[in-house]
Amino acid sequence: VDWKDRSTCILFGDGAGAVVLRAEEGESYHMVTHSDGSKGEALTCDTGSFMKMDGQEVFKFAVRQVPACIAEVMEHNHLMAEDIDYFILHQANRRIVEAVAKRMKVELTKFPMNLQEYGNTSSASIPLLLDEMNREGRLKKGQKLVLAGFGAGLSWGASVLDWDLER
Helix, strand or coil: CCCCCCCCCCCECCCCCCCCCCCCCCCCCCCEEEECHHHHHHEECCCCCCCEECHHHHHHHHHHHHHHHHHHHHHHCCCCHHHCCEEEECCCCHHHHHHHHHHHCCCHHHCCCCHHHHCECHHHHHHHHHHHHHHCCCCCCCCEEEEEEEECCCEEEEEEEECCCCC
16 A cells, blocks of 8 residues: 555555355355446556555445345345344445445344454455454354455455354
């Protein structure tokens, strides 16, 4: 980030994360992904330069597309919001997460957040949150989760999984 660009440098954290998933025999879930290159200038990072972001455009994009994408993945998988224990979103901005919960008419308690601790860690945010929730004992075997992310491109997607790990 460009430390002179206050519109981006104060938002981002540094982190790395990974989640190992495995398919079980039987039921599987469909995931959804989308991309709209015409809006790519809203969030860029060219080789040899700094990250640039139009925060207002990214916010508007996220609060429109993320709930729609979650609804799409739930419809494809014949699920209702009541079937989901947690909605694990990319930890970009608290206001985005709150707006998604409000648009979906789902209690904010189903949208855990840790960005207040780490900032926006980009693609690491979902694995970091899953690990933190697992270590805290908040994730239980059999819980159904929706993972939803968005970012550069602009691109977005969502998937469903059943948590199978015993803490």
